[in-house]
Amino acid sequence: MKKSYFIALCVVAMTSCSAPGDELLSQDESNNLQTLNGSNSNILAKGGFRDNPDTPSPPPSGIWAKSFYLTNPIYGFYSDLTKKHLYNTSPLPSELPKSYPGLSYYFMERLLGSADGPGPTITRWFHTGSNDLVLTTNPNELVGQSNWERRDLGTSYNGDEPGSFPIYRYFNSGKKTHFYTRDKNELGDGKDGYVYEGLAFYLKDSEPKAYRIHDGKFYQDNNTGALYVVFESTLRRIESAAVMNNLFSPLIVLPGNVDEELTGDRGPDITSSAQLVQNTNDGKIYMVDDGLYRYIPDTQTFNAFRFKESSIQRKPVRMMFVGKNIVKTY
Incomplete structure (x- = not known):
């Protein structure tokens, strides 16, 4: 029960140029424009990402990433000082519910599973006096009782979904603490002062899911250092950091292995010729x-x-070759 579990969570996440002048464009530029707008315009598209089994084939429009974030995880913590068990959706002990100083002695000892199912809501009740914590799918179990603070942690599974497993509930009246485990062999039908209270609910191990990336997300490839932006549902490489700094003020640049972790169409590179211009006319x-x-x-x-x-x-700007309006597509 006190055994620590090392949980490896793979988080992806996936973290001076001359401007066109006011003069009329040259004939060569005009010819180039006709080429781009004609049957050869797709020469700008520099390939696409490989399909992968987590997205439909052919893949849907947009840029997609495989998520390795746990969906609604429930972590278990234990303190050798207080001899109590606490549970939360964050892996950080600092975010545990607490009613007095000194509860920083908790360490994360287990991941119960993912509470992202179609079943009943899992409610966490925390007693501010005894620091007992109860997980239950009975919304009325502790309603009206004093000193209990309520928070919903996610939704359980019904038990008939492939991969779902039961979570077992125990209570130690001497230590005033509830304990939950996915392994009934850990305490069986009760021991060491813990009384078995039955099956609490069902969870699953979190599964990687593909999710679509919004326009305006920036990435830097771990392997090449290249910068990218999701732009109108395509992924466009930014030619250099100077180009990035000249055009954008990204909130955050996400690291990742771009070719392996993102699927979808590549757009043309954003080069040093790109500028932001306000036509004073x-x-x-x-x-x-x-x-x-x-x-x-x-x-x-x-x-x-x-x-x-x-x-x-x-x-x-007296004359310009006008392209399509820029659109936020997702």
Whole structure:
């Protein structure tokens, strides 16, 4: 019961350029534009990510990542000082419920499982006097009793789902602490002062799930150091850190093995020719993207892609090759 378990959690997460001038564009540039807008326009798309078994084939639109985050985990903690067991959805002892100083002696000893099922809600009741903690799917078990604080931790399984397993409940009246385990052999029908109170609920081991990445998320590849942004449901490589700093103010850049962890279409690289320009003739703000002026229609779109306001160049533009408006697609 006091045995510590080392739980390895794989978390992915997945963490001065010249601007186009005011003059008319040259004939060569015009020809290039016709090529890009014609039947050969897909030369900009530089391949795609491999499909993987966790997404449908062919994969859906957008950029997807395989998540290794635990979904609604329930962790078990124990203190040799207080001889009590506590439970929470965070692996950090500092986030345990506490009613007096000195409860920092807890260590995480187990992962009960994932509370992400179609069954009844699992409620955590914490007694601020005795520091007992009860997990139950009976919403009325401790209603109306004094000193019990309530918080829902997730939803249980019904027991008939593949991979689901029971969680067993025990109580030690001398130590005033409840204990939960997925291994009934640990205490059997009760021992060492613990009385078996029955099957509490069902959980499962958390399973990796594919999830879609929102536009405006930035990544740096662990292997190559290359920078990427999810841009209109494609993944676009940013040519350099200088280009990143000139265009964007990312909230966070997520590390990862981009080719292995993300699936979806690659868009064209964002190169040093990309600029943010406000046309003082009409007040509109554009991203100059591969030679095309692409209108950023509103503040929400501007902020979604974390464009850098201080990099906007304000000048009159008499003529421009106009591309599609920039759109937040997801």
